[in-house]
Amino acid sequence: MLADQYLAPIASVRSTLGYLIVPVQWVSSIPGRLGLWAEESAMSHSSLLEDNNRLRLESLVLKQKVQQMIALRAENNRFRELLNTSEQLDDKILVAELIGVDPDPYTHHIIINKGASHGVFVGQPILDAQGLMGQVIDVLPYTSRVLLVADSNHAIPVQVNRNGVRAIAVGSGRLDELNLIYVPDTADIKVGDELVSSGLGSRYPKGYPLGEIIKVEHDPGQPFAYVKAKPSAYLDRSRYVLLVFSMESELPKAVAIQEPES
Amino acid sequence: MMRAYVVILPTFFVALVLAVFPMADLLNYIRPEWVAMTLIFWVLVSPNKAGIFLGFSMGLLLDVLHGDTLGLNALSLSILAYLCMLLQSRMRLYNTVQQGFLIFVLIGLYLLIRFWSESIITGQGKSALLWPSVGSALVWPLWYGLLFSVRRYFRA
Structure with missing residues (x-):
């Protein structure tokens, strides 16, 4: 051992x-x-047709958005060049399927069907279509084990999308809840704020959605505010997950230079 | 000699599958320790074939399967196998219900050893000791009966 x-x-x-x-x-x-x-x-013909139609429409809408994205990305990269940061927004992605859930009721691990032979590495971030799910903690040849963000051993640096306030989101052990720790009482965090990964700690890429604030409580007896968030990823429902290969795991410089908040 | 392992190893395969088989949330809390129970059975019925080494190797597989620190279950299952070898001559005289009580204690010890070593190595461990032991003790008569008939059928 x-x-x-x-x-x-x-x-x-x-x-x-x-x-x-x-x-x-x-x-x-x-x-x-x-x-x-x-x-x-066992799915009926009509529901398949319905699905097909819906997906076709969705793909049309997404294609239109991609067209917009190309222009926006070019513009964004130009601005980044102006700011002298070399960060890329593009990440390579691999789709994996969930093949198992850890039977231990005290942890939240899932098993996915991609492993070392597909290039998966320890520490790799996992997403689903809605947001961040967790990170790889153990790689076997054909499968790997993922620690979900809701596990009580997991913490992720986040920031509020609205104003950039930084915090650390710690799993609560429940799949529908995250706790934000060390949030000063004066921090500008409100119910309904979107949390995104801040990229600090250089493990998770920057800018992926993590969740939404559902509760903020100020207790005068406590040194920090009591903030709860709900993960946006479907931690207990997603069947397909995305493995992110972020080539640039560089710290966002603009944030790194700032003084840490007291 | 080899013939026995042709029967023993598949039963461990089944036990390993059962150890990670998806179950309802509530049942998860009392999930019996299938691998440990299978090890106890084989040590009990053929102590010259199953022993500490078998416990060690199955423990390694269980470690990889659960994603635990390598050697955690290996150590605990080796100790469990040793305990069973000490107890086996007495345990064979008991009926399965009486054995069930002893299984409760043995599985509890196994989980306790695992919890201790895990908390020494990683700083925290899975502290669920009671309910898995209860589950194992409840399932023991069935599992014993099943494995016994398998063993007799294949004359291992």
Whole structure:
């Protein structure tokens, strides 16, 4: 055990044992996949058509937005050049499927079907279509384990989208709640504010949505305000997740230069 | 000799699958320790084939499966196997219900050792000791019966 904590070569032992584990994970995910298959094959023709139409419309709208994005991104990069920052907004993305949830009720881990052989690495951020989900903590050859943002061992540096106030969002152990710690009573945070990742700590890329403030309480007896947020990612429902390969994990300079708030 | 392992290893495969099988939220809290129970069974019925080494290797697999520190379950299962080897001559005289009570204690010890070593190594551990032990003790007669008939069928 000490060896695992302090020696690097043990990682190869772990990944070799990982091959032995593959059939176990495959078998244990059978009922879930069976359910999905049954659902898909039992779907009626009309609902499929309906789905198809809806998706076509959605793709049209998104295509229009992408056209807009191209111009905006070019403009943004020009402005960034003016500000002498070399940060890119583009991230490479890989789609993975959720194949398991950790049975331990005291942690929030999920297992996804992409591993070291797909280039996944420890610390890699995971998103779903709505926002940040968590980060990779353990990589096996064909699967990897993801720590969700709602796990009580997880913390992520965030900022309020509206005014850039920074804070740290810590998982509460419940899937629908995050706590913001060390928020001064005077900080300008209101219910309904959007939280985005701030990119500090250079683990998560900057600017991905994390959640929305649902509760702010000022207790005169406490040194800090009591702030709760709701994760925007569907932590308990998403089946497909996105793995982000952010090439530039550089600190946003404009933020890094500022004095930390007292 | 090899023939026995052809039966023993598949039962551990089933136990490993059951250890990560998705279940309802409430049942998750009393999820029995399948791998530990299977190890106890094999040590009990054939102590010359199953022992500390088997416990160690299954523990390593369980570690990788759960994403724990490598060696955590290996250590705890090795100690569990040793305890069972000490107790097996007495345990064989009990009926399955009496064994169930002993299983409760043994699984509790196994979880306690795991919790201790985990908290020494990483600073915090899974402190759920009571309910998984209760679950294991309740499931034991069924699991014992099942494994016993498997063993007799294949004459391992």
